[in-house]
Amino acid sequence: MKTRSIWHNLRRGYGIVNRLTPTYIPLTFVSSFINAVQPLMILFLSAQIINELAGARDTSRIILYAALAVGLAFVLSAANAAVSRRVTTLNSTLWARFYFFLGNRYMQLNYDQVEDTMNNEKLADIEAKTNGNGLGLLRLHYSLPELLQPIFELIASIVLFFGMFTAVSSYEKSFITSPFATVLLIILVLLILPFTYVLKKREERIQQTVFEENPKSNTYVHFFNEYMKAKNAAKDIRLYKQASAIEEHYNKSVGAEFWYRIFDLIGKNNALAAAVNAVLGGCVYLFIGLRALYGMYPLGSVVQYIGAVSGAVGALAKLVSVLGNFITNNQYLGQFFDYLDLPDNMRENKGNRPIPQGDLEFEFRDVSFRYPGADNYAIKHLSMKFNIGQRLAVVGLNGSGKTTMIKLLCRLYEPTEGVITLNNIDIREYNYSAYMGVFSVVFQDFKLYSFSLGHNVAASESYDAELAKESLILAGFGSKLNNMTGGLHTFLHKDFSDDGVEISGGEAQKVALARALYKNAPFVVLDEPTAALDPIAEFEIYSRFNELISNKTAIFVSHRLSSCKFCHDIAVFHEGRLIQRGSHDELITDRGGKYAELWNAQAQYYVGA
Numbered sequence: 001m002k003t004r005s006i007w008h009n010l011r012r013g014y015g016i017v018n019r020l021t022p023t024y025i026p027l028t029f030v031s032s033f034i035n036a037v038q039p040l041m042i043l044f045l046s047a048q049i050i051n052e053l054a055g056a057r058d059t060s061r062i063i064l065y066a067a068l069a070v071g072l073a074f075v076l077s078a079a080n081a082a083v084s085r086r087v088t089t090l091n092s093t094l095w096a097r098f099y100f101f102l103g104n105r106y107m108q109l110n111y112d113q114v115e116d117t118m119n120n121e122k123l124a125d126i127e128a129k130t131n132g133n134g135l136g137l138l139r140l141h142y143s144l145p146e147l148l149q150p151i152f153e154l155i156a157s158i159v160l161f162f163g164m165f166t167a168v169s170s171y172e173k174s175f176i177t178s179p180f181a182t183v184l185l186i187i188l189v190l191l192i193l194p195f196t197y198v199l200k201k202r203e204e205r206i207q208q209t210v211f212e213e214n215p216k217s218n219t220y221v222h223f224f225n226e227y228m229k230a231k232n233a234a235k236d237i238r239l240y241k242q243a244s245a246i247e248e249h250y251n252k253s254v255g256a257e258f259w260y261r262i263f264d265l266i267g268k269n270n271a272l273a274a275a276v277n278a279v280l281g282g283c284v285y286l287f288i289g290l291r292a293l294y295g296m297y298p299l300g301s302v303v304q305y306i307g308a309v310s311g312a313v314g315a316l317a318k319l320v321s322v323l324g325n326f327i328t329n330n331q332y333l334g335q336f337f338d339y340l341d342l343p344d345n346m347r348e349n350k351g352n353r354p355i356p357q358g359d360l361e362f363e364f365r366d367v368s369f370r371y372p373g374a375d376n377y378a379i380k381h382l383s384m385k386f387n388i389g390q391r392l393a394v395v396g397l398n399g400s401g402k403t404t405m406i407k408l409l410c411r412l413y414e415p416t417e418g419v420i421t422l423n424n425i426d427i428r429e430y431n432y433s434a435y436m437g438v439f440s441v442v443f444q445d446f447k448l449y450s451f452s453l454g455h456n457v458a459a460s461e462s463y464d465a466e467l468a469k470e471s472l473i474l475a476g477f478g479s480k481l482n483n484m485t486g487g488l489h490t491f492l493h494k495d496f497s498d499d500g501v502e503i504s505g506g507e508a509q510k511v512a513l514a515r516a517l518y519k520n521a522p523f524v525v526l527d528e529p530t531a532a533l534d535p536i537a538e539f540e541i542y543s544r545f546n547e548l549i550s551n552k553t554a555i556f557v558s559h560r561l562s563s564c565k566f567c568h569d570i571a572v573f574h575e576g577r578l579i580q581r582g583s584h585d586e587l588i589t590d591r592g593g594k595y596a597e598l599w600n601a602q603a604q605y606y607v608g609a
């Protein structure tokens with residue numbers, strides 16, 4: 001983790017809090033000020049009333065103080081109620097904005113960073129520490145009133161008890177009335193600072209030890225929480241009776257002991273702090289009481305000083321505690337900023353060339369690729385050209401590198417060695433976002449969202465309805481669309497709409513295909529585009545493939561070799577290498593070749609039937 005100073009982290013952290021909830025900081029200033037000053041103001045006016053009652057008994061003054069106390073209490077309470085209402089709303093909206101902020105950053109990460117388990121762990125840890133322990137950025141947000149209120153309390157208390165030090169005794173001099181006693185009291189009160197600091201440091205140390213002893217506890221909690229509720233795990237969990245196995249795993253990895261130790265310590269610390277505060281409070285009472293006996297303070301001022309000194313002691317303790325919290329929290333803020341600062345190697349420091357107009361010719365030049373952390377190369381010395389406007393079928397056994405080649409072409413990963421070019425220029429020199437616009441891809445593990453059908457096809461809330469319909473019809477979804485009463489406005493799934501529809505795996509694949517067609521990009525990539533389609537739908541797609549793709553360049557990855565026959569160009573991958581390329585007729589005549597082996601293996605089933 002990068003080390004940053006606490007001030008740097010606080011400045012940056014509060015900058016983000018201000019961006020997420022813009023009026024929160026000024027409003028918290030106001031409400032903390034009122035919360036701190038209001039009771040002390042009432043204390044001051046009450047003291048004046050008592051002094052008046054015990055002294056001159058001037059009725060008009062007593063009425064004035066009482067009216068001021070009631071009036072101020074009313075105005076400040078009303079103002080505070082209005083401000084607090086808004087602050088409470090901001091408190092409850094912050095977490096939603098914060099989680100969107102975290103998720104949005106995730107959506108901006110480079111793809112290789114998303115697939116990197118370390119980054120996923122980082123994010124899970126940040127979310128869990130925020131959720132479970134209120135650490136990180138949310139701690140800054142919620143700590144703001146805890147910081148501001150004691151500061152205002154301290155200032156107001158000092159103003160109120162200042163007279164205590166300047167008053168003189170009309171009786172004989174003694175230790176109690178001497179300035180030494182005052183200094184002793186101040187030292188006693190200030191002892192609260194190192195004491196609270198030591199408590200906080202102890203809390204931080206133990207908390208850190210507990211986290212270190214359970215390095216992945218938060219990640220596990222987060223993972224299990226997600227996993228237990230994941231829709232695509234629900235069938236397997238039931239059929240393989242995973243619930244008890246998950247429970248066993250959960251209990252092993254996330255012991256209750258973990259939380260118990262932290263909260264037990266916090267409880268003990270709080271009790272110790274309360275006890276020390278009570279003893280200090282007793283000393284203050286004694287000191288002021290004795291001085292009153294020596295005639296230094298009138299009755300009302302005794303009340304005022306006791307209240308103000310107690311207020312100051314409490315404020316100091318709170319202040320040290322919250323500053324200690326900031327110190328403890330600094331490492332979690334650092335973790336959060338490390339995640340925000342993950343390097344953007346795909347977009348930064350790279351060329352910004354526009355995508356050329358006209359024909360686009362891509363070429364792999366001796367490209368090799370190894371996934372981060374992997375021992376073996378997934379792609380080895382791959383050299384191949386994609387002929388403009390042609391359809392290339394890519395076939396090969398599982399794990400032979402077909403999808404990896406597509407990820408490299410789409411710049412989701414960068415080659416470990418070699419270059420990929422577009423019109424003879426390294427693809428890294430092109431503007432990243434514009435480059436993404438060149439491809440319409442349907443991956444094997446495509447994702448549709450619980451938004452409207454139209455939104456899913458257009459990948460946007462606003463869209464060309466005619467084009468969306470046309471794309472759906474081309475993708476073979478026409479009859480299903482006709483049966484949907486809401487048409488393009490129908491929601492997929494029921495997450496956001498009770499009228500949402502569930503669609504089958506094959507229908508989802510058609511919608512994903514329609515999304516690729518709607519994008520109308522010059523290069524189409526279909527990775528196993530018909531794996532979930534029934535034979536009739538598959539036949540329809542292939543017979544209309546030329547119509548679907550029109551004059552675009554297309555790559556078509558499939559395990560069904562019979563469905564690749566319509567491509568005049570077939571590339572055979574094996575163990576990360578391109579080992580054969582040609583038309584079906586050419587490849588099948590190479591009897592010892594991989595293609596013929598795969599073809600014959602599949603043909604057996606059909607012949608046997």
Ligand SMILES: Nc1ncnc2c1ncn2[C@@H]1O[C@H](COP(=O)(O)OP(=O)(O)OP(=O)(O)O)[C@@H](O)[C@H]1O
Nearest residue numbers: 115371374378396397398399400401402403404405
């Ligand atoms: N994210 C990843 N991290 C590490 N290794 C990976 C990752 N994705 C794939 N691999 C490995 O790279 C190799 C090639 O995988 P790839 O997905 O490209 O194969 P494929 O030919 O598309 O397979 P399939 O036909 O099963 O889809 C495999 O050995 C696989 O284990």
